[in-house]
Amino acid sequence: EAGVVQSPRYKIIEKKQPVAFWCNPISGHNTLYWYRQNLGQGPELLIRYENEEAVDDSQLPKDRFSAERLKGVDSTLKIQPAELGDSAVYLCASSLPLGGPGDTQYFGPGTRLTVL
Amino acid sequence: AQSVAQPEDQVNVAEGNPLTVKCTYSVSGNPYLFWYVQYPNRGLQFLLKYITGDNLVKGSYGFEAEFNKSQTSFHLKKPSALVSDSALYFCAVRDQAGTALIFGKGTTLSVSS
Numbered sequence: 001e002a003g004v005v006q007s008p009r010y011k012i013i014e015k016k017q018p019v020a021f022w023c024n025p026i027s028g029h030n031t032l033y034w035y036r037q038n039l040g041q042g043p044e045l046l047i048r049y050e051n052e053e054a055v056d057d058s059q060l061p062k063d064r065f066s067a068e069r070l071k072g073v074d075s076t077l078k079i080q081p082a083e084l085g086d087s088a089v090y091l092c093a094s095s096l097p098l099g100g101p102g103d104t105q106y107f108g109p110g111t112r113l114t115v116l
Numbered sequence: 117a118q119s120v121a122q123p124e125d126q127v128n129v130a131e132g133n134p135l136t137v138k139c140t141y142s143v144s145g146n147p148y149l150f151w152y153v154q155y156p157n158r159g160l161q162f163l164l165k166y167i168t169g170d171n172l173v174k175g176s177y178g179f180e181a182e183f184n185k186s187q188t189s190f191h192l193k194k195p196s197a198l199v200s201d202s203a204l205y206f207c208a209v210r211d212q213a214g215t216a217l218i219f220g221k222g223t224t225l226s227v228s229s
Contacts, residue, residue, distance in 0.1 A: 004159070033216070042120075042206050042219025043160070056216060091159055104150070105217060107159035 002026070004108035006092050012114045018080035021111045025073065025094030032069060033105060034077050035091040043091055049075065050097065079113075087115045118143045120209050122220035129197045130228055137192040137223045139207030149190040150208040150217065151181055160206060166190060177201070197227045 005024040013019050025032050030051050035043035046065065048056040051072040060067065064083070069075040079086055089112050093105040119142045129135045141147055148167055152160040164175025171183045181192045190207060204224050208217040 006159075040221070042208070042221055043217075044219070045216040048216060093160075104162055104165060106162060107152070109157075109159040112157075 004092055004094055004106055006090075006108035006111055008111055009109060010112050010114075012116065013082055014116050015084055016081040018078065019082055019113060020079075021077045021090050021092075021113075023075045023077070023092030023108060025075075025092070026106055029094035029096060029106075030072070031095045031098055031103070032075050033093040033095075034067060034075070035093065035107075037089040037091055037110070039088070046077070046090075048098075082113075082115045084115050087113055089113070118209055118211060118218045120207050120218055120220035122205075122207055122223045124223050125221075126224045126226065128226045128228065131199050132196050135194050135197045135201070135225065135227070137205050137207075137225060139190045139192065139220060140188050141190060141207070141209040142188065143209050143211045145211050147190075148210050149181070149183060151175065151179070151190075151192050152206045152208065152219075154204040154206065154222070163192070163205075197225075199227050199229050201225060202227045 007022050032049040034046040037043045047060045047067050049069045052069055067077045089110040091107050091110045093107045095103045095105045121140045150165045151163040154160050163179050164173050166173045166183045174180045179194050181190055183190050204222045206222045207220045210217050
């Protein structure tokens with residue numbers, strides 16, 4: 001079974017430019033997460049989707065970050081405009097519904113963003 | 117508020133020796149506890165979790181973890197370390213209400229031959 005797929009793996013942009021990351025979760029996983037991992041830190045949740053609905057976006061900087069999961073499968077995370085402090089690894093994870101017995105989160109390889 | 121502490125930034129062990137990576141947590145109610153491993157330029161790989169039941173949880177690659185409620189700890193262990201176990205290890209916790217995982221800062225495990 002394929003794991004969580006993310007693209008691109010690496011992205012280098014100049015500050016104030018837009019950038020987008022794409023994620024395809026494990027088949028059948030209704031719950032999708034976007035995390036940001038700063039250097040030397042553990043991942044921190046940005047947003048969680050249950051199907052198409054964003055049920056937890058309290059940590060998403062909404063002035064510049066946006067996300068969508070239009071058909072309840074793939075998801076895109078966008079930053080516009082990017083700032084130097086956005087340099088990090090952006091991780092996507094998926095799971096069966098949170099709170100259920102199979103809600104272990106499985107992570108993709110991540111996108112390493114460098115903002116110059 | 118939920119939190120996780122991994123008190124050691126780095127753990128060094130010789131191949132063949134037992135290893136322990138420490139984790140303590142704080143959560144309201146009963147905890148759901150997880151260990152993940154991250155290799156360079158890779159995402160996090162799930163190792164094991166504790167939800168309920170036996171305090172000793174066995175996971176992938178020969179790892180196990182012991183849940184200790186009185187000490188609020190969930191230490192990761194392996195009886196005999198391999199060089200290939202060298203990686204970054206993360207402990208994570210959430211409560212039963214289904215909130216997001218809270219991760220520790222990670223512990224780098226270095227196994228020397």
